[in-house]
Amino acid sequence: MSVGIINKQIEERASLQKNFLKTANMLFGKDWNELTKEELYQTLVRTVRQYISENWIMTNKYYEENQCKEVYYFSIEFLLGRLLNTNLINLDMKEICKEALKDLNIDITELFKQEPDAGLGNGGLGRLAACFIDSLASLGLPGHGCTIRYQYGLFEQKIIDNQQVEIPDNWLKNGFAWEYRKADKEVDVHFGGNAYMAQQEDGSLKLVHEGYNTVAAVPYDVPIVGYHNNVVNTLRLWNAEVPQDFASLSGTREQLQERLRQSYRVQAITSCLYPEDSSYEGKMLRLTQEYFFVSAGVQSIVRHYKRRKGDLKDFAKKIAIHINDTHPAMAIPELMRVLIDQEGMDWDTAWDITKNTVAYTNHTIMPEALETWPIDMFKNLVPRIYMIVEEINARFLEDVRKQYPNDEDRVRRVSIIQDGVVHMARLSVVGSHSVNGVAKIHSDILKAHTMRDFDEIYPGKFNNKTNGITHRRWLIAANPQLSSLIDEAISDKWRKDPSRLIDLLDYKDDTAFLDKLAEVKKEHKIYLAGHIKRRSGFTIDPNSLYDIQVKRIHSYKRQIMNILHVMHIYNLIKANPSIKSEMLPRTYMFAGKAAPGYHIAKETIRLINNVANIVNNDKDVNDCLHVVFLENYGVTLAEKLFPAADVSEQISLAGKEASGTSNMKFMMNGAITLGTLDGANVEICDAVGEDNCVIFGLKEHEVMEYYKNGLYSAWTEYNTNPAIHNVVDELLTGPFVGNGDFHDLHNYLFNSNDEYFVFKDFNSYIDAHVKIRGKYLDRYGWLKSSLINIAHSGIFSSDRTISEYAKDIWNVEPINLLK
Incomplete structure (x- = not known):
């Protein structure tokens, strides 16, 4: 130097x-x-x-x-970390x-x-959005985020008496140091009232919207910093506030009390992420949140565009609005409202602009999980938006009937307003110019099954954009030791271009380099063990294999299969202690939150912690088997887990997970995937080869066939499979029952006819763990597989994903501020 x-x-x-x-x-x-x-x-x-x-x-x-074209990425959550x-x-x-x-x-x-950790997101949807805006800035692409400034996050998770307890996540108690309040950019959002078309003296129709309530939407902007390129984009957080003129009015005691109640109602809009929606009030609050940030965002974009003196007829040439899942789907009728009601456009012109502006990413394969809203609720909350959705639907169905005459069954299947509800995914497809899935298998299922009718109506509209993760956080920031080792081997060019990680393949047979890779992994395992010791007082062996499953707790993600397998191993050791000499010491780690109203998920957490208490305190097994549930999973904890992991558990039922991104983060840090051929696991397996991951379980087409023919029987599997029979019985009686049995989990598995095929895949899952043991005992073989995973992880960078969005969907070009 x-x-x-x-x-x-x-x-x-x-x-x-x-x-x-x-x-x-x-x-x-x-x-x-x-x-x-x-x-x-x-x-x-x-x-x-x-x-x-x-x-x-x-x-x-x-x-x-x-006059750059700019992208606005709308998402109900951004899990920034x-x-x-x-x-x-x-x-x-x-x-x-x-x-x-x-x-x-x-x-x-x-x-x-x-x-x-900013309480602006919860799971994969929000983390994906955060990775995407990071990549937009780092690639020099003009792109910004739009969401809600939640006063409280989802919740802070505590484990008390083995059960999840939710306490408020008051992440803003000391303020958010990165935000800038922009009161001068406030917009008004209207709710309720009565909207109708009134005939004028000249015979024309004019919209009347009266008696509505006004909420002030105030933006808080967060800078999103690009990597070594001087580019800084914006994440705009919208906060709900009482309009100033409303707050300053005098009146009677009763009027003042009503204003106070109204103030509480307004503050509730941005009070918390994902309000519990088992009640009518909870559902209404969620719907209110969705329209609030969408309306504020769309109005702000149009106002900014006009200030730049842009011709509104060229709006779609200069603006792209991307809706991340269906939560922001009202961006479509809201843009129509602004263009027609405020800017005086005719329907056809406004519709052409809207469709060419909006693009939609679908994250849901399961039809029953697609978002819908009761008509009465929707109409009462946003009457003008409902009128526009009705008109969109009427015109769309007219076109469908022309394209498919005498096919009223198809008309019913695609109607946006049907069976008493508004179908938000259908609205998203009809009102956008592009619909993408987030992994190849997911996109194929959308076209072949979930949205087959729409794919036939709109040939070419559906496409795939496999998810990605930002290597800047999940490798450079989370694993600086590995990053430095990679620099030594292939230079630091991969930091700007993660596809260059493939050059690591030159070292896959270099035992000296593989030894250094092992040292980095061991360092992280020791650090994680220390972190767990400090937080819980519990000691784990850093020499054991770290087998980790971290994600939202949900039945289709099958954490229950994982913990049933741990129970199976425990039983084997207790029945025959001599087999410990043949076993690989393992530490099974779980982390994730269950939705407060999701009883089965919360019972799964309780079971995991019950099993952990038994296993970790049994001297017969705890020299080779440990179980840990890490509470309050979030980005900061994830940054400690991924670099330390040996095995990445990705065990959702094939055909249920849209993509997954934890699989990519584990892979980038050298963990070996143990998973089904679901979501992005399929592409990970294709990239690294079947010798460098462990795949088990039913294939997607086999799952579909079982659902179609209805021949699957949970009772038959239970009665013919001793391994599953024994552990399922222990949900009712045995060492793991603890203070209360698990009747509800047991009944759920049978009453749902084992809807996610835990029983069917159980033996294959056992065999997969046996394969893991064999691979891990081959030290250099394991390290070679680890390196191969790291080398191929570059294609799962969100930089690649966003480059595809920019080229194929948004038509935006990067800028260069380093000249």
């Missing part, structure tokens, strides 16, 4: 340190060495924001001056910042810990 470069780094470090100290004085009015860790964290964020804001302003100015570390990495400031603080005796890693 030259003297000039060293001097420049010294100057940058001194400048940053000076800014940090000045910011501390301005924020807190006291000397930096008197600040708490939280105050030091806030100071560092405010310091870093100064560097970000310059690029943010420059990026937006470039978009405006060059902590931003300080990744922002410093993307700004290429982490090392300088680390050294500047070190001079002040401040450990930057301690400040990272002060940041809460």
Whole structure:
């Protein structure tokens, strides 16, 4: 390194340190060495924001001056995780910042810990959206996010008496250091009232919408920093507030009390992520949330476009709106409302613009899981939007009848308003120019089964865009040791172009390199063991195989099959202790949240923790078998789990998981996939080869055939399979019952006729674990497979996914701010 470069780094470090100290004085009015860790964290964020804001302003100015086409990605959730570390990495400031603080005796890693996980998302849908906006910025693509600023996240999960307990996730208690409130960009959103067309004196019709309630939508903008490219895009969070004029009015005592009640109702709109919807009120709140952020977002986009003096007839040439699943589906009628009611367009022109602007990603294979809303609820809440949906449906069905005369059964199957409900997925398909699935098998099922009618009506509209993950968070940030090892082997070019990870294949037979790979894995396993010890007091063996399943707790994801298998292993050891000498020491780890109203999922969590208590306290088995449930799964915990994992459990029933992304994160960190041929597992297996993953269970077409012919019998499987018979019986009696038995789980499995084929796949799953043991005992064979997985993970980068969206769906071009 030259003297000039060293001097420049010294100057940058001194400048940053000076800014940090000045910011501390301005924020807190006291000397930096008197600040708490939280105050030091806030100071560092405010310091870093100064560097970000310059690029943010420059990026937006470039978009405006060059009339760039911009993408707006609408999603009900964005699971961001902590931003300080990744922002410093993307700004290429982490090392300088680390050294500047070190001079002040401040450990930057301690400040990272002060940041809460933003409570803006829950699971795969939200994490995908976060990866996508990261890739948009890092690829230099003009693209922004749009969602709700939730006061509380889904919930903070605690395990008490082996059961999930939900407590409020008050992630905003110290504010969100990365957001900027933009009160000047407030828009009004209208709910309720009465909407109708009134005839004028000249015979024309005019919309009348009266008696509605107004909610002020105030945006909070979060900068999304691109990787080493000076690009900063925007994630806009909408907060519901009482309009200022409403709050300032005087009146009678009763009127003031009503205003107070109205204020509470408004605040409830953005109070929490996914309000419990088993009640009418809960459903209404969810629907309110969906329209609130969609209406605010669409109005804001149109207003911004007009301010740039864009001709609205060219709107679709300059704007792309992408709806992530059906939660934002009302973007379609809302854009129609704005274009017709506010901008005076005729229907056909507005419809052409809307269809060419909106694109839709489907995340749901199961027809019963597709979002619907009761007509009365929908109509009462958003009467004008319902009128537009009715008109969209009438015109669409007229076209269907022309295309398929005398096929009223098809008309019924595709009607947006049918059987007393509004079908949001159907609205999304009809009102968009592109519909994509998120893995090849998922997209094929959509076209062949779930949305076959629509694929026939709209040939060419359906396409596949296999999901991806951002390697910047899930490898560079989460696993710096592995990242450095990769740099040494193939240079750091993969950091900008993750497809270059394939060059690692040159080292698959290099035992010295494989030994280094093993050292990195061992380091993470030791760190995770320490983390678990600190959090729970429980000791696990870092020399054991870490077998991990982390995801939302749901029956189709089959955590129950995993824990039944652990019970099976326990029984084998208790019956014949001598087999321990042949067994591989394993630690089975689970993490994930169950929806508060999802009883079977919560019972599954209770079973896992019951089994853990028995296994971990039994000296006959705990030298070779441990079970851990890690509470409150989120991005920060995930960043510790993926680098430490040996085995990635991806065991959903084939044909049920749209894609999955934890499978990609595990793969990128060198874990071996143990899974079914479901979702993106299929493409992972195709990429790495069957020798470098372990596949088991029914295939998708076999599952479909069982559903079709109705010949599957849970009782037959139970009565003819001793392994499943024994562990299922233990749900009622035996060592794992604990304080209460598991009648509900037992009854669910039989009453649903084992709807996700746990019994049918159980023996195959046992065999898969035997294969894992054999592979793991071959040390260099295992490490070679691990390296092959890492090498092929580049194709599962969200950069690849977003490049495909940009080219095939959005028609947007990257910019270059490094010139």
